Amino acid sequence: MKKINLKEKFDLFSDYWNPKIIGEVNGHDIKLAKVKGEFVWHNHKNEDELFYIVKGTLIIKFHKEEIELNEGEMLIVPKGVEHKPIAKNEVWILLFEPGSTKHTGEVKSKLTVEKYEKI
Amino acid sequence: MKKINLKEKFDLFSDYWNPKIIGEVNGHDIKLAKVKGEFVWHNHKNEDELFYIVKGTLIIKFHKEEIELNEGEMLIVPKGVEHKPIAKNEVWILLFEPGSTKHTGEVKSKLTVEKYEKI
Numbered sequence: 443m444k445k446i447n448l449k450e451k452f453d454l455f456s457d458y459w460n461p462k463i464i465g466e467v468n469g470h471d472i473k474l475a476k477v478k479g480e481f482v483w484h485n486h487k488n489e490d491e492l493f494y495i496v497k498g499t500l501i502i503k504f505h506k507e508e509i510e511l512n513e514g515e516m517l518i519v520p521k522g523v524e525h526k527p528i529a530k531n532e533v534w535i536l537l538f539e540p541g542s543t544k545h546t547g548e549v550k551s552k553l554t555v556e557k558y559e560k561i
Numbered sequence: 562m563k564k565i566n567l568k569e570k571f572d573l574f575s576d577y578w579n580p581k582i583i584g585e586v587n588g589h590d591i592k593l594a595k596v597k598g599e600f601v602w603h604n605h606k607n608e609d610e611l612f613y614i615v616k617g618t619l620i621i622k623f624h625k626e627e628i629e630l631n632e633g634e635m636l637i638v639p640k641g642v643e644h645k646p647i648a649k650n651e652v653w654i655l656l657f658e659p660g661s662t663k664h665t666g667e668v669k670s671k672l673t674v675e676k677y678e679k680i
Binding site: 443445446447448449465466467468470472489490491492504507509511514515516517518519520521523538539540 | 564
């Protein structure tokens with residue numbers, strides 16, 4: 443058993459839109475990601491997804507609204523709900539989602555990562 | 562869909578060792594708790610448990626070691642591992658665990674809460 447310091451983990455990488463796995467709880471992955479720019483529209487058919495903002499401001503667009511998330515705020519996007527994250531500046535996020543979750547859902551994009559690195 | 566601001570949620574309560582549910586992701590509860598003093602030795606037979614420290618310093622005792630967690634640090638306690646949280650001063654924690662998880666495991670104590678409030 444080893445404690446996980448979020449700041450130290452974020453310092454280990456600098457690439458965008460490439461979530462890293464930092465832990466596992468009951469079949470769910472805890473992932474960290476740095477993001478900047480626009481992600482693709484996508485949804486997760488079977489998985490709710492939790493976004494928690496560690497640093498910066500993330501906008502999550504939905505078809506009928508958009509929600510701005512700042513440091514210390516979280517949003518749970520229910521399964522099946524199409525969304526598009528946008529970061530004007532660099533944002534550090536923590537994700538909590540089932541190990542089966544693909545970050546672009548069923549959408550294939552140049553941003554799609556097939557296998558997540560563990561750090 | 563509504564964003565959750567952790568600080569605002571923590572401002573809604575002041576009792577210790579009484580986790581509140583702030584959200585649900587794929588059958589897992591996200592809970593917040595304020596703790597101070599010593600909790601009981603217990604384990605969760607079937608559930609891994611994630612502790613994330615939002616404010617303060619929490620010590621988690623195990624039979625062969627103890628781990629000190631500070632703000633921005635997390636620990637995943639695997640199912641079945643007996644542990645005892647201790648907070649010398651008030652600590653704010655976020656817990657992530659299956660909805661079925663009882664905070665004192667199978668141990669009945671005066672601290673045991675049978676039903677968690679949603680806030």
